[in-house]
Amino acid sequence: MDLHLELLEVQRRIQSRVPLPLLAITGESIQRHQSAATPLLRFEDIPLNLSDLRLMVRQIADVLRRYGALEEVDYQKVQALGRDMKLLTVTGQWFRSVAERQVASIGVPVTNSFAELDGSEVLDQVLTLSMRPFLSRCAEVLQQRPELSIWTHSHCALCGGQPDLSVITPSAERHLICGRCELRWKWETLACPYCRNSDRAKITSFATPDGKYRVYACDACRRYLKAYDGRRASRPVMPMVDAVATLPLDAAAIQRGYSS
DSSP states (O other): HHHHHHHHHHHHHHHTOOOOOOOOOOOOHHHHHHHOOOOOOOOSSSSSOHHHHHHHHHHHHHHHHHOOOSSSSHHHHHHHHSSSSSSHHHHHHHHHHHHHHHHHHHHHOOOOOOSSSSTTHHHHHHHHHHHHHHHHHHHHHTTOOOGGGOOOOOOOOOOOOOOEEEEOOOSSSSEETTTTOOOEEEOSSSSTTOOOOOOOOGEEEETTTTSSSSEEEEEOOOOOEEETTTTSSSSSHHHHHHHHTOOOOOHHHHHOOOBO
């Protein structure tokens, strides 16, 4: 929990100075991307400040190493990348790789250049955390568009990321929350966002004693998703805060054989 709180503080410091981007998002473009199942955001439109990105990468690596979540050899590679002129190129490859996977899922062959990088799994973890302040500001723009309601895919309409949390609204709707940019969009109440299983008999659900947080676990693909129950809460969902508050639920789900 201390690890996640430190990561949260690092991200908040940077996000406070990231400008709101001017994104050319229209109802027509949302409809077009909905039909193609591709995310809307281009890497070139992210309000990236290279100095801030370098600082984020190095500070995230420092926190991860301090808590034993990053091996020394990987830490040195990440620190070197944080000072390298190719950081922006690597980050672009990382960002586009998710969109490429969504295109591949509908049968279009692509070349995932990021997957070919040495230590791509470690970089994926570090860049996901480092880019969140910048992507979250982009999500604020799309979140205001009423046309977002037409998005019917389980991956994020903005950046193509997978949901990391969900929220049950006071009207009992379930909204998924992207793990990369924190965009929220409506999803089926019980269907698994990872394999689309909607058989109630294959969905396991359990909650905290106060009912504020829940877990929906799929017995078909053995993955789970946590939920903040807004019907029982006195405040709106706070993705970064609630992700930390529900760490015991992660442990409970993993003990039962599910993965995130």
